[in-house]
Amino acid sequence: LITPGGKFAVFAAIFSKISLGDRAVIPEPFWPIYDNCTRLAGGRVDFIHTRLEDNWRINMDKLEETLELSPKLLILCSPGNPTGKIIPEAEYREIARLAQKKGTYVLSDEVYAAYAWKTSTSILEITDTNYIYVNSFSKKFGMTGWRIGYAVSDVETISRMQKLVQISVTCVPAFIQRAALQALTMNQDVFDFFAQEMKERISLTSKELDKYPLSYTRPEGGMYLFPKGDQETFDSNRFVKHLLLKKNVSIAPGEAFGNYPQHFRISLGTNISELLEGIKRIGELMLQWQER
């Protein structure tokens, strides 16, 4: 199913499975849209908290326990936004197996698959699972403003999702579909350039971040950094506001992605010189913050 952006594919996937009182399981930290959509559909969310200190690993006992509540959906995002974590293959397969055992669909958001610096398992490789796969032209092809994405699932699920597209936006405009087709038939080396560029941004910005009192895991993919202020009293909500007002730099507070009051997310969606300047300003404010 072709949708106006990957976001609409996620929206349609969630609305095709979640009705009043239905449950969805979402590992934390998460892209906020999963939680927003589930609640809008009248559903309930059970979060599985993961920690930087555990390298963002999903606790399988906790997952099994949560799956006992018979959720309709388990929502995965690998490579992840905001952590850049890639779920290792064995773990991914085990998660899919546990979900299948309980009759839970896996919604696998793989929009960052083209920005992966190690092997990233796709739900499409796991045949014995009920899944909805989501991808987008926004990241790999740099076509964010064109608004085109897609989903793959079984016929019944796709026909429910298709109804949602049909009664809301009708379809993705034909000229945008043609542009996406053109992107698919172009020499793919062009797009490897974007992935290489993102890898370079991660490497250079990480080196700059290492100078300051914060901890983070080096992203394995995606386009974000999700550091944690080392001071226990570090309040990222206040920090983010101050940073914008005093240093003209915009980052997202950790609490947008779950229970992460000490974290913040840096997007690497701009050029390297601006990113390095931005991180320098983040670091300066962190050092001043510590002295308070």
Ligand SMILES: Cc1ncc(COP(=O)(O)O)c(C=O)c1O
């Ligand atoms: C995790 C994740 N999924 C899906 C999307 C949707 O992207 P788009 O709607 O531009 O295809 C985004 C965009 O930032 C994202 O971060």
